[in-house]
Each structure stands twice: as structure tokens, then as C-alpha cells.
Amino acid sequence: MPNKIESGSSEEIRLLGTFSTGHMLAPWRCGVEEKQPDGTLRFAGFDYSNDYEGFPNAARMTDWAKPDRPKIDGEFVKPKRALCALVYSYARQRVELAVIEQRSLRDGLVEILNDEDFAFDSADIANFVLKIGKQGSGLETSYSILPKPRKVEAAVAKAFEEVRETAMVADLLEGRHPLNKPKAEFKSDASADGEF
Structure with missing residues (x-):
């Protein structure tokens, strides 16, 4: 970047x-949040979509005017076009x-x-x-x-x-990076009677 x-x-x-x-x-690129086991939301990186509205888990805006940088409920970051x-x-x-x-x-x-x-x-x-x-x-x-x-x-x-x-x-x-590929691919072959 x-x-x-x-x-x-x-x-x-x-x-x-x-x-x-x-x-x-x-595509459009937007910061997203994930719900944690304790119920809180935490920044989870960036997602990409061809649709501007394609981010149901968009990250909340940060209040940069306050020293503790709290999140603002009800206000979300806006997606940006990215090449x-x-x-x-x-x-x-x-x-x-x-x-x-x-x-x-x-x-x-x-x-x-x-x-x-x-x-x-x-x-x-x-x-x-x-x-x-x-x-x-x-x-x-x-x-x-x-x-x-x-x-x-x-x-x-x-x-x-x-x-x-x-x-x-x-x-x-x-949700995958084009240059990060799995180390192994798991496949199973069906036997003649249809069981694995």
C-alpha cells in the first residue's frame, strides 16, 4: 500500500x-469488526466487495477527538474504492x-x-x-x-x-489473499460403492 x-x-x-x-x-474495501466470545466487537481487518453496501459487519467509526479513541455506536466507516x-x-x-x-x-x-x-x-x-x-x-x-x-x-x-x-x-x-495459498489440499475419492 x-x-x-x-x-x-x-x-x-x-x-x-x-x-x-x-x-x-x-472493488470496494472496508474495515470490518468481528464479535468476540465475550460479546464485544473487535477490528478484524478489511473485506472487499463489488457492492458498496456489501459490508454488514462494517467497523464503527473512531472518535479521534478523545484521548482514549472510543468507538462511536451507530456510525460506521465508509467503504473506499481500491485498485x-x-x-x-x-x-x-x-x-x-x-x-x-x-x-x-x-x-x-x-x-x-x-x-x-x-x-x-x-x-x-x-x-x-x-x-x-x-x-x-x-x-x-x-x-x-x-x-x-x-x-x-x-x-x-x-x-x-x-x-x-x-x-x-x-x-x-x-475473503482470501491471492498470493496466500493453503499448504495442502484435502480431497477424498469415492469408492465404487459410493463410500469414502
């Missing part, structure tokens, strides 16, 4: 796949899931993708690298996005090939 970038620095990523290949998605895409992170040299909620970055990426100089090769890997920068903090934070044409490196192509068939961003809508 771009908000994890240190102020005054930037990171380079390369888009892997497109909307049509299932490696990009623009979710598989990317190659040059900083960590691996495939990652980028979740971009910042409107300026989303709008900048749309503008870049509408430019015919920036496209995807036959393996559905971007022929350019995105440099995402961050300046400031809190309400004074600003982001920048700059495309740089660059030939696809062999390590990037190999990394994408390893996850291409299994890392579908739509998994987020089912």
Missing part, C-alpha cells in the same frame, strides 16, 4: 497482468498485491494506461515500471506516480509465471 512508503522516498513496481486476465480488480493489482516489487524482489486507495494515484494510473506508449507485452506484463513517491504525513501527505519504460527482466517474467494461474485478485472477494 502506498501509505506504507516512507515520507520523502519512493518505490518501483511493475504491473503483472490486467483486468481481463484476472490480475487487477477495482488491487498484482505487481512486482523491485524493493523486495517478489510478486506482491498492491492495494491503492489514493484517488490521485488511481487517476494517474488510468491516465498512464490510456497512453499508447505504456502497454503490456504478450505475457501480460507491463512494458514500464511505476515509480510511486510519497511526501509529507497525515493530512499533508501527497503522492506521485511516474511511469518509466523498461524492458521486462527475466526475474520478473519468471516470478509472474510462477503465480500467473493461481493468483487471481478476485480471491479478495471471497
Whole structure:
């Protein structure tokens, strides 16, 4: 997520796949809460939905004006549109899931993708690298996005090939992370008489 970038620095990523290949998605993202065994509600991460109203367990708003930061009953966080895409992170040299909620970055990426100089090769890997920068903090934070044409490196192509068939961003809508797969899959085969 771009908000994890240190102020005054930037990171380079390369888009892997497109909307049509299932490696990009623009769902709604919302903080959610789960009921605990003692009956209290506790923050439980983020859910994704194609529907703005698709969050029955949306987290309550926090009262930031009070030092103990209490939750406000009856007021809930609003979902935000997020661009979710598989990317190659040059900083960590691996495939990652980028979740971009910042409107300026989303709008900048749309503008870049509408430019015919920036496209995807036959393996559905971007022929350019995105440099995402961050300046400031809190309400004074600003982001920048700059495309740089660059030939696809062999390590990037190999990394994408390893996850291409299994890392579908739509998994987020089912509560799964596209890059986290179960270690084992359990199956049972039916015998000839129909018993397991």
C-alpha cells in the first residue's frame, strides 16, 4: 500500500497482468469488526466487495477527538474504492498485491494506461515500471506516480509465471489473499460403492 512508503522516498513496481486476465480488480474495501466470545466487537481487518453496501459487519467509526479513541455506536466507516493489482516489487524482489486507495494515484494510473506508449507485452506484463513517491504525513501527505519504460527482466517474467494461474485478485472477494495459498489440499475419492 502506498501509505506504507516512507515520507520523502519512493518505490518501483511493475504491473503483472490486467483486468481481463484476472490480475487487477477495482472493488470496494472496508474495515470490518468481528464479535468476540465475550460479546464485544473487535477490528478484524478489511473485506472487499463489488457492492458498496456489501459490508454488514462494517467497523464503527473512531472518535479521534478523545484521548482514549472510543468507538462511536451507530456510525460506521465508509467503504473506499481500491485498485488491487498484482505487481512486482523491485524493493523486495517478489510478486506482491498492491492495494491503492489514493484517488490521485488511481487517476494517474488510468491516465498512464490510456497512453499508447505504456502497454503490456504478450505475457501480460507491463512494458514500464511505476515509480510511486510519497511526501509529507497525515493530512499533508501527497503522492506521485511516474511511469518509466523498461524492458521486462527475466526475474520478473519468471516470478509472474510462477503465480500467473493461481493468483487471481478476485480471491479478495471471497475473503482470501491471492498470493496466500493453503499448504495442502484435502480431497477424498469415492469408492465404487459410493463410500469414502
